[in-house]
Amino acid sequence: MHKKPEILNRHMVAESRLFRVESIDLRFSNGVERTYERLVPGGSGAVMMVALLDDETIALIREYGGGVEDYTLTLPKGAIDLGESMRDACNRELQEEIGFAAREFVYLKKMSLSPSYMRGGIDVVLARDLYPSKLEGDEPEPLELVEWKLKDLPELYARDDFNEGRAIGALAVAIEYLAGRFDGTPLS
């Protein structure tokens, strides 16, 4: 294991409404110096949910992705509001995005988007014991709820419109949890 590089200098080099880019000058333990850039998130974190509609069925949402300029299928997710607990954020986002609340939340894992270029992460949470309950979100148009059987995940992975890497990652971890091969932590 290497000793961490020394941070010689850091400063903001670009900023927009949503994105902030920080430049970092590093000296590695072998003396090599490099300048890295990374995205620095604002806010209080984010959650992504594997929500079980029943023991065999998960909830997907179909929404417009401004990044890819097309509709895609993905998991319900959203930002944690300032001062909000992770459980409350999960339950709010579920009600806004799929019209269900949940009685049980299990924390699975923090995932990074890109350890090389981004500081932020998203917390993956399993939600179950769902019941209908709707909240108004800030979506420009209603999201479409798409039910998907866990046994049909390979067909989901094969769809071009299901392509968010960390959503596939979240499902993989949830499958291991449900099979008893990965430990989760109940969120209270």
Add this chain to the structure above:
Amino acid sequence: MHKKPEILNRHMVAESRLFRVESIDLRFSNGVERTYERLVPGGSGAVMMVALLDDETIALIREYGGGVEDYTLTLPKGAIDLGESMRDACNRELQEEIGFAAREFVYLKKMSLSPSYMRGGIDVVLARDLYPSKLEGDEPEPLELVEWKLKDLPELYARDDFNEGRAIGALAVAIEYLAGRFDGTPLS
């Protein structure tokens, strides 16, 4: 399925050495207007590899992530150079990052980092029939090769230093391919 929103206007709002941020004004089919921002990648794409050292063992790398300011485990990956084929990019990155070349490459899937906020994607490729072959890369320090058994993936997912969402996603897709439940395409 919704009709795609109309793009009313788009322009660059921030730029750094590595990142470019584009602002897009959209009008959704229900008349609601929103301004989105997204990251626009440069370059010719990128590849991420599930490299089989033998039928039961994959290659991980341990490298410093400037985004998270720590060493993490992840899959070999890198940018495709201008004019380079995807197969050549895979084989170059493997030799630079783990000191092996491969005789067989199977294309699995294009994954997006964030369909909401980023245009770019990464192509997931399975590599097998490996043999020792080394190329000098542009890494500031040598990467550490870490061998991991496929049967021990749940233990890998549970490690805090293995957290890149799309790497977990790439492994999940590769597992389905190896089990015969997901179709790949040989890269020639």
